[in-house]
Amino acid sequence: MDNQKNHEIRLKSRPTGLPTPDNFEHAESAVPNPGSGQVLVRNSYISVDPYMRGRMVDRKSYVPPFQLGEVLQGHAVGQVVASNGHPSLKVGDFVQSMNGWREWFVSSGNDLQTFDPVVPIQSYLGALGMPGMTAYAGLLRVGELKDGERVFVSAASGAVGSVVCQIAKAKGCHVVGSVGSDEKAAFLKELGIGAINYKTCGDLNAAVAAAFPEGIDVYFENVGGAHLEAALNNMRPGGRIPLCGMIDMYNATELPPGPRNLAMAIGLGLTLRGFVVSSHYDMLADFHRDMAAWTKAGKMKWRETVVDGVENAPKAFIGLFKGENLGKMVVRVGPDKAV
């Protein structure tokens, strides 16, 4: 590894509005050497996720903000490629970490989770990783989904949304998702799920009403704005709205107005509940068990959008806010199998 370099992406400046490539810095350094008891990991794929936009703002939140000049963090999958006397980790072990946006890193092992891949490893950043777990906890626990209910999902072809749709369908629900392109709508239809292209449907409220003549029991909120208003207008009594994300406003320089019809929640007895997946990792074993069963039964499929090269991570990240991904957006930063 002596001739190889480590490439990484640092936060150069805090974005205002939609991030631009200028907010990021591509840096090259020597591949680090593991100290005593440490391992060297080579990342294969790193994740770019919408929630990272929030961490680029210098404010108190459920995760600390990214620091200027430091390597950006994010989920990553890779392999142990060298060990300097680590007691348990072996060369060749597949590991997940929060040490993304770089190609190589050294670790004591405390911040690594080993895994035994049974599907392509990048899927552990998507359907079988944090986004899939977000869908699972958000729909089943936060949204209290019951079999056979009526479920509306925004950003429905994305990493989280596409899993939400399929879990709901596996539970016998009537499911319709909102997407921003005909290609994405076609993907949902392949999965047997109804689709609304919000960019071409005209009046979103009318489109949602037509898709849910009996109303909505659970609206899985990834978007905010007009989507939340349209959902609120069509909820059934006792409906639940898990608030997973509001990508519509992550880049807003002035906070846009909230839903004008929030008062509908009163008479209908609606519950809007925000959540972050880290509060629900007690469900991880259930998630893995159910996802394995659904995948085996052909009820869980997913797509990934793969961008090559860590230097393109900023572009991939920015693309999330332009709807450039179908399914999970990942960046390939090394070989699938390094050793």
Place this chain on the structure above:
Amino acid sequence: MDNQKNHEIRLKSRPTGLPTPDNFEHAESAVPNPGSGQVLVRNSYISVDPYMRGRMVDRKSYVPPFQLGEVLQGHAVGQVVASNGHPSLKVGDFVQSMNGWREWFVSSGNDLQTFDPVVPIQSYLGALGMPGMTAYAGLLRVGELKDGERVFVSAASGAVGSVVCQIAKAKGCHVVGSVGSDEKAAFLKELGIGAINYKTCGDLNAAVAAAFPEGIDVYFENVGGAHLEAALNNMRPGGRIPLCGMIDMYNATELPPGPRNLAMAIGLGLTLRGFVVSSHYDMLADFHRDMAAWTKAGKMKWRETVVDGVENAPKAFIGLFKGENLGKMVVRVGPDKAV
């Protein structure tokens, strides 16, 4: 009763914006005679409540809309003054009903609840009636209040809010309420509860932050608008917001924007839950038991604003939206004790 007339208020036209006296019609008719098996009831007090504004709109909701030309409905307390062979109701029985906005009515008894007043009877329209029960269910069940939490209440000197404040205080909570006059603030202070006069405090968000240096666990929402934004900005992780009312928008001719900071619910894991009291009457016995105990212990006090004469019910109702009431607004339409 032959010489007496029955006076009642009918809905003449559907209000646009703040209702005006012109939307109501004062009508006089003969006092009705009870048919066989019926009773004649004379109302003593009738209730005017903000939720009635919603029923003046011709739309599908959790209660059907009022009909033009018909007597307005609302809670009422009175006495049976004549019985035409009713099997169980006796002259002198105190009864509650939804037959308000009139002085007299006949009934088969099916729509009446008898009660044995231990406090002035108009209080069964307020602290010991539907508004008190709304406070109780909304705070304890919907808001999942825990002893010692930090509780913010809007419209805090009103029929519902003043009971919310005192329940929370009885549970050892830090309680601050928002009110719209110094007189109302003084009332809260008499109860040992902190008060913010939102009309004079300047930046509401800063005032709420100052009142809750450690943040808010439960915000009891009666108002909407700027109050909800200020509360959201100051919630603690896992906080709950029972949505009881949004009086700020009941008269809006165009729906005002919702809270710009609703996305804060995501990272903080907040729950906003709408409710109507009619879904929670299984708690009625608990409510009566606890209110009796708190009242006896001097922990539950209330005020009423009494307007005289059924012909003034529209004025009293309109006054709700101008903050003219301290505590429950009721209209006296007959003697406290008719027989």
